[in-house]
Amino acid sequence: MSRRRLEAAEAGHGEGGAGMERWLLTYSDMITLLLALFIVLFSVSTINQKKFEALALGLRETFNPNPGLLPSSNGLLQNASLIPTAGSQTASATQPGNSSQSSTASSSTSASPGQQPLSTIDQQIQAALAAKGLSGLATETISKQGLVVQILSDKVFYAIDSASLGPAGDEVVDTIASVLRTDTNAIDVEGFTDDEPIIGGPYSTNTELSAMRAVNVVVRLYKVDGIDHNRLVALGFGSTHPVVPNTTPANMARNRRVDIVILGPGQQQP
Template structure:
């Protein structure tokens, strides 16, 4: 090798290897791992346990781990800004509920029953029976036409295989009878009688159905006219949405 005049030849051991020193690689890896560790701690400290369980169940459902390969988790995450969960079940559940609602609506319209409506709300698919469609005023015994109506829609409720809640509601006019000391007893008795008929006659699994009596405290309209009070006296059969299922007592 030709050396310029006046230049000293450097020994090979004095020339540093190209790139960063080796200790910098180890140090960089260590800092990265520490950063990841603290990011994980922060993320885990903000995990909502309920939503974590919902996410896991949703993934299980999408993989067919649950019965029939369906998840019971609804698009709750989408409403709160996590759109991925909707990929698994949100749209599927809405289609399922609407299909069941259409079937029940066709039965009601073909049978000519009055005072029965079908709608979807935050609870799920709601089949609403005004008082006269199922019971006489102040009574909790199912009318004969009510039994015929329940016989027609029960197969649809059963095929859904989804949890069901039967809700009883009254207006705000007090009732004081030997059988029903208050509206609590009346609303609960009505819900329970519908439940028992569906379980005992149509063999809807008792594990998936429940009854609740709300008395006068969940009106759909103000109790300020006779017409409004008649609307508030009702029984509702709810095919529960997944967000409602998550709130049910285990």
């Protein structure tokens, strides 16, 4: 072999040897990375309680700048859900020292804006009816039900077994509405009859007649007098709630009536 060929062979052998050793560098780098990964995984698997509490405290101070809003919270979700569940409010309301706060909260939210005391509305209705000489066509009573303004049907409707308002009835309802228009109290209009059965006519039962009397008053209150229809409910009770026994014609006349019931602040309609 010539000297030139020998040198070329030695040079080629040297380059091949160097290429064969390069994988050792890559392998050692991979082993180093795996070792670092295992060290990190091992350190994470063992939780230092003090460091964890310090981390939780830092998160709480960062994301909750006003810790006084939730004094019992540590910034993490607790066993008690933040969503109210059945019984949670009842339990807190019955705890000592919470009764006054709960009663104060309920009283502060019971009345809607614009609702007036029943005694004030009563005085205003009496004055309005008296000014027009209509005091004898209605009576006012304050009860647990509310302010009950009874309108005698024999005097304000056209005839017995009729549900149509007459001129006097229109005037009485319009006068009452002039007072109710200025507040937001809920209003129930209740129709009643005596216990005499209906024979003939457009209504087959006293319940139907009483309901139509109430409906006619409700319709006038919101169509003519401008009372918000969301405040109004019409109810027909027939002869089931007499104010006096149906033993005389005078008593039966008292039981044939329409009651406009103004609910007190916070009272709910049926």
